[in-house]
Amino acid sequence: MHDAAYYIQLLLSGVTVGSLYALIAIGYTMVYGILRLINFAHGDIFMMAGFFMVYISAECSLAVSIPLVLLLTVILGVAIERAAYKPLRTAPRMSVMISAIGVSYLLQNLANYITGGIARAYPDIPFFTQVMNVGGLSIKRITVITPILTIALVVVLVILIQKTKIGMAMRAVSRDFETSQLMGIKINSVISMTFVIGSFLAGVASILYFSNYGQVSPMIGAMPGLKAFVAAVFGGIGSIPGAVIGAFIIGICESVIKANETIAVFSNAFTFALLIVILLCKPNGLFGEKLTEKV
Amino acid sequence: MKNNKKRNLLLSLILAAICIAFLLYVDKFQHYSMLATVLKKGAIYSLVAVSLNLLNGFTGLFSLGQAGFMMIGAYTYSILTIPVADRAGVYQYFDGGIVQFCVPMIVGLILAGIVPAIFAWLIGLPVLKLKSDYLAIATLGFAEIMRAIIQWKQVGPLTNASNLLKKFANFDSILFPFIVSAICIGFIVLLINSTYGRAFKAIRDDEIAAEAMGINLAKHKMQAFLISSFFAGIGGALLAMFQSSVQASTFTSTMTYEILLIVVIGGIGSITGSIIGSFLYIACSEWWLRFLDDPAPYLHVNISFMRPGFRMLVFSVVIMIVVLFFRKGIMGDREFSWDGIFNFFKKLCKKKDKSAKEVASK
Numbered sequence: 001m002h003d004a005a006y007y008i009q010l011l012l013s014g015v016t017v018g019s020l021y022a023l024i025a026i027g028y029t030m031v032y033g034i035l036r037l038i039n040f041a042h043g044d045i046f047m048m049a050g051f052f053m054v055y056i057s058a059e060c061s062l063a064v065s066i067p068l069v070l071l072l073t074v075i076l077g078v079a080i081e082r083a084a085y086k087p088l089r090t091a092p093r094m095s096v097m098i099s100a101i102g103v104s105y106l107l108q109n110l111a112n113y114i115t116g117g118i119a120r121a122y123p124d125i126p127f128f129t130q131v132m133n134v135g136g137l138s139i140k141r142i143t144v145i146t147p148i149l150t151i152a153l154v155v156v157l158v159i160l161i162q163k164t165k166i167g168m169a170m171r172a173v174s175r176d177f178e179t180s181q182l183m184g185i186k187i188n189s190v191i192s193m194t195f196v197i198g199s200f201l202a203g204v205a206s207i208l209y210f211s212n213y214g215q216v217s218p219m220i221g222a223m224p225g226l227k228a229f230v231a232a233v234f235g236g237i238g239s240i241p242g243a244v245i246g247a248f249i250i251g252i253c254e255s256v257i258k259a260n261e262t263i264a265v266f267s268n269a270f271t272f273a274l275l276i277v278i279l280l281c282k283p284n285g286l287f288g289e290k291l292t293e294k295v
Numbered sequence: 296m297k298n299n300k301k302r303n304l305l306l307s308l309i310l311a312a313i314c315i316a317f318l319l320y321v322d323k324f325q326h327y328s329m330l331a332t333v334l335k336k337g338a339i340y341s342l343v344a345v346s347l348n349l350l351n352g353f354t355g356l357f358s359l360g361q362a363g364f365m366m367i368g369a370y371t372y373s374i375l376t377i378p379v380a381d382r383a384g385v386y387q388y389f390d391g392g393i394v395q396f397c398v399p400m401i402v403g404l405i406l407a408g409i410v411p412a413i414f415a416w417l418i419g420l421p422v423l424k425l426k427s428d429y430l431a432i433a434t435l436g437f438a439e440i441m442r443a444i445i446q447w448k449q450v451g452p453l454t455n456a457s458n459l460l461k462k463f464a465n466f467d468s469i470l471f472p473f474i475v476s477a478i479c480i481g482f483i484v485l486l487i488n489s490t491y492g493r494a495f496k497a498i499r500d501d502e503i504a505a506e507a508m509g510i511n512l513a514k515h516k517m518q519a520f521l522i523s524s525f526f527a528g529i530g531g532a533l534l535a536m537f538q539s540s541v542q543a544s545t546f547t548s549t550m551t552y553e554i555l556l557i558v559v560i561g562g563i564g565s566i567t568g569s570i571i572g573s574f575l576y577i578a579c580s581e582w583w584l585r586f587l588d589d590p591a592p593y594l595h596v597n598i599s600f601m602r603p604g605f606r607m608l609v610f611s612v613v614i615m616i617v618v619l620f621f622r623k624g625i626m627g628d629r630e631f632s633w634d635g636i637f638n639f640f641k642k643l644c645k646k647k648d649k650s651a652k653e654v655a656s657k
Contacts, residue, residue, distance in 0.1 A: 036428075037428075038428050038431070038432065083619075084615065084618075084619065087619055088619070088622075091622065093427060093428070094351070094357055094427065094563075095618070095622055097357070097427075097428065097431065098555065098556075098559055098618055099615075099618045099619065101552050101555065101556070102556065102611070102614050102615045102618045103615065104552075105549075105552055105556070105611045105614065106608075106611040106612065106614075106615055108549075109604065109607040109608045109610070109611045110608055110611075112604045112607065112608075113602075113604035113605055113607070113608045114604075116602070116603065116604065117603075117604060222548070226432075226435070226436075226439075229432065230432075230436070233429070233432070262448075262449070265443050265446055265447050265448075266443050266444075266447070268439055268443060269439055269440040269442075269443035269444070271436075272433075272435075272436025272437065272439050272440050273436075273440055275432065275433060275436050276421065276422065276433050276436060276437070279421075279422075279425055279429055279433055280421045280424075283425070283429070
């Protein structure tokens with residue numbers, strides 16, 4: 001049997017992965033709350049942020065490249081919204097979703113073309129990867145920083161949504177798209193703001209994830225993206241605390257499953273099984289609001 | 296009107312004869328050419344695209360589980376048709392596997408449809424209640440779960456885990472996938488034109504209205520889902536034969552996206568559109584756009600930006616343009632018909648006449 005340290009390590013890595021999923025899941029849940037669109041390209045924005053870092057840090061120092069990467073990621077996210085989702089605002093939901101799948105396909109192929117399909121080494125950020133010794137456990141500093149940073153960002157975000165004017169506008173738009181438009185809310189700027197926040201958090205998540213993981217490859221965004229989406233559904237789509245809690249649960253379960261040799265192959269499948277179960281038992285998730293369909 | 300019917304029948308027969316003659320020619324003289332590959336793969340993808348279109352375009356169920364059903368079909372077929380003598384070689388890590396019999400090709404092909412349909416029934420019971428995007432994610436998730444199960448070491452004696460399955464019964468003539476696809480697509484067309492098809496379309500257009508008209512939603516959705524997965528399974532078996540090997544890791548969600556994009560290019564809700572879309576897509580991605588991956592295609596002029604991967608990039612940009620600006624795809628929701636073609640040319644001529652007259656009057 002394993003000792004307590006082993007289980008603590010397992011739990012810690014679960015919390016780390018979970019907080020990364022949380023950062024990505026917020027992007028999904030906010031966009032879904034407002035546009036009722038599963039932004040399939042979100043996972044690929046996360047991947048592209050990884051490649052931005054690879055290429056920019058080759059030229060600049062880390063202090064310059066990290067803000068630059070975040071800025072570029074935000075620009076990418078907003079540009080995608082403007083180019084691929086805005087023209088389809090009045091189209092049926094299926095078309096918008098197909099467009100999102102198309103964007104995801106495009107970003108993957110773009111990354112594949114630029115890199116030649118080879119995984120690239122992620123620049124080493126010494127501050128993150130240093131190993132610390134805490135009570136007999138040797139852990140990377142990033143394992144501790146990630147959850148703390150995530151929680152801090154989530155708190156800031158919740159304050160932003162509850163207290164500021166733009167936050168109020170977001171809540172109004174997600175409640176009723178058309179009425180809020182009639183009340184004089186500028187829908188387009190609210191939607192852009194949503195994409196700014198979502199992409200920014202995806203950028204932060206990508207820096208944390210890839211400095212832990214070590215390399216970036218064109219197809220890497222799909223799986224964390226889908227899992228983060230499941231986390232968002234699990235917590236109740238549209239609810240930010242829900243997404244965070246869902247992500248933590250999925251992250252911890254995943255690291256436990258991965259540690260067990262015989263069932264390790266199911267670490268991805270588990271997430272989806274959880275999704276199907278949650279959709280059947282509690283279709284609105286843990287904290288979701290009940291929506292009724294009007295004729 | 297009657298004349299038109301006769302004319303149309305005659306034209307269809309001529310077209311069919313030309314197609315068959317062309318296929319026979321390719322089969323005989325260009326058996327290993329790129330053209331033959333494209334034709335074979337195109338026929339297989341048409342079947343899969345049409346089966347997805349039955350769900351997305353005709354019933355309005357947004358399912359992304361097609362690759363999963365194809366995978367189950369491909370595995371069912373290949374597990375059942377590997378000759379007993381070859382099993383020890385294929386299942387070398389699992390002592391020859393636990394299936395120690397072999398069924399004829401045609402039985403295997405039919406079972407390759409039935410087994411995915413059974414799985415579809417199991418998954419459909421809970422999942423079909425969900426609304427559009429949740430259904431999409433749940434079916435996508437189902438495909439991922441199936442992929443994980445097949446690759447699990449514990450079921451290795453049945454599925455060979457993550458190793459290749461090969462040496463199963465295969466086709467030689469390029470006519471084979473065409474015949475199977477044509478029969479299956481013919482069946483789907485008959486279905487769509489029947490009362491069932493009209494019920495599917497009613498559900499697509501307005502679920503609540505359809506229910507009010509007395510259509511049993513759960514029953515019809517399940518029927519569409521079962522039939523679609525049945526044919527996706529057969530398509531998967533054909534794809535397995537085409538590749539002459541099966542591996543679970545190739546049936547990813549990217550494959551489903553590819554098929555979905557074919558349906559979109561062809562036109563959601565058009566059978567002929569899906570068929571044209573698949574041949575076009577396969578021809579472009581496998582053949583016509585190959586030169587984009589080659590840095591020096593003409594006269595040894597080196598074009599630096601053309602290197603492997605550029606083809607897919609151009610391709611995805613084209614797809615985005617179709618998705619954004621030509622949302623109806625090639626065919627919209629219309630079907631190919633001779634009357635349509637004649638009307639099109641008549642209109643074109645009239646336009647020319649008009650513009651000519653306008654020029655003359657000026």
